[in-house]
Amino acid sequence: MGELKNTFSWSFSAAADFDECRRRRYWSKYGMWGGWNKNTDPETKKAYQLNKMTNRWGLMGVATENTIMRVLRQHQAGNPITADEAYEQVARPLLRRCWGESKRGDWKTNPKRFCCLHGHYYGTIEDEKTAGAQITEQVKNCTRNFIEKVLPRIGNITREQELPVRTPDMGGDPENITWNGLKMYVIPDYAYRIGSAFHIHDWKAGKVKESHREQLGLYAIWAREKFRARPEDIFLYVEYLNHGQVAPFQMVAEDFEALEMRIEESVAEMSEYLVDFDREKNEPLPKEEWELAADPASCKNCSFYELCEQELKHTL
Ligand code: SF4
Numbered sequence: 001m002g003e004l005k006n007t008f009s010w011s012f013s014a015a016a017d018f019d020e021c022r023r024r025r026y027w028s029k030y031g032m033w034g035g036w037n038k039n040t041d042p043e044t045k046k047a048y049q050l051n052k053m054t055n056r057w058g059l060m061g062v063a064t065e066n067t068i069m070r071v072l073r074q075h076q077a078g079n080p081i082t083a084d085e086a087y088e089q090v091a092r093p094l095l096r097r098c099w100g101e102s103k104r105g106d107w108k109t110n111p112k113r114f115c116c117l118h119g120h121y122y123g124t125i126e127d128e129k130t131a132g133a134q135i136t137e138q139v140k141n142c143t144r145n146f147i148e149k150v151l152p153r154i155g156n157i158t159r160e161q162e163l164p165v166r167t168p169d170m171g172g173d174p175e176n177i178t179w180n181g182l183k184m185y186v187i188p189d190y191a192y193r194i195g196s197a198f199h200i201h202d203w204k205a206g207k208v209k210e211s212h213r214e215q216l217g218l219y220a221i222w223a224r225e226k227f228r229a230r231p232e233d234i235f236l237y238v239e240y241l242n243h244g245q246v247a248p249f250q251m252v253a254e255d256f257e258a259l260e261m262r263i264e265e266s267v268a269e270m271s272e273y274l275v276d277f278d279r280e281k282n283e284p285l286p287k288e289e290w291e292l293a294a295d296p297a298s299c300k301n302c303s304f305y306e307l308c309e310q311e312l313k314h315t316l
Pocket residue numbers: 021022023024025027291292293298299300302303304305306308
């Protein structure tokens with residue numbers, strides 16, 4: 001196999017990281033590159049390991065998504081299951097496995113394969129039992145709301161109507177498009193087509209955030225670029241499962257323009273941190289040029305804290 005190339009790319013989460021902390025973007029895109037090789041230097045290896053870390057809310061989100069998809073698949077197969085059954089079949093085994101791997105430190109042998117939770121690694125989980133119970137309750141609540149409020153709207157969608165989306169767990173390059181020569185990773189949770197209409201849903205197990213509309217806007221660009229969907233035929237739904245609410249909306253021409261401008265500005269800012277602003281080469285400026293977080297509160301839940309700790313102490 002030839003050597004992998006670290007190509008410049010943009011995604012909603014990359015932009016969010018970059019906006020909050022330049023250094024975090026450095027670690028997750030450049031500092032970790034090659035950290036999977038045995039002979040790499042310790043800092044790169046550490047960045048790679050930390051980049052694979054998740055936290056309990058991320059784990060809860062994955063457990064919820066997997067659980068509701070099991071509910072949907074069973075429903076489509078004419079064999080419906082309850083929220084409790086789905087939890088037992090999908091969420092409980094996943095949560096138990098991940099929690100155990102993280103506590104035992106299995107990730108030390110293979111950070112890509114085994115879970116590492118921020119709370120275990122940095123010792124910030126005060127009460128394991130309470131933390132576990134909160135996750136369980138939220139996954140179950142989201143699943144109940146999905147069955148009551150979302151399934152009646154999408155339960156008749158067939159597998160043939162669904163649009164294929166390559167997710168990171170499938171291996172290989174996840175779903176992406178090229179827009180204006182820029183590679184963008186866009187991974188909608190659930191999308192389907194009814195005639196000329198494109199419907200795209202995103203599952204949110206946590207709080208309502210204004211930024212979610214922008215994220216869904218990117219999915220509209222995905223539908224337009226990949227399937228030649230017309231803006232008036234694209235229907236977007238932010239599904240707040242824990243609240244049992246949906247925020248449906250469509251994008252008009254001005255919304256597309258505003259979002260595209262925001263992406264271009266973000267890309268231009270990211271390019272300033274590359275040697276010669278050259279996105280083709282995609283060679284980062286030295287680490288020190290990527291500023292630490294302006295707000296130290298950002299560091300509290302950051303996976304890369306261990307790598308920044310000494311430098312942060314000197315800046316205080
Ligand atoms: S620990 Fe703080 S400074 Fe370091 S990457 Fe994370 S947010 Fe940025």
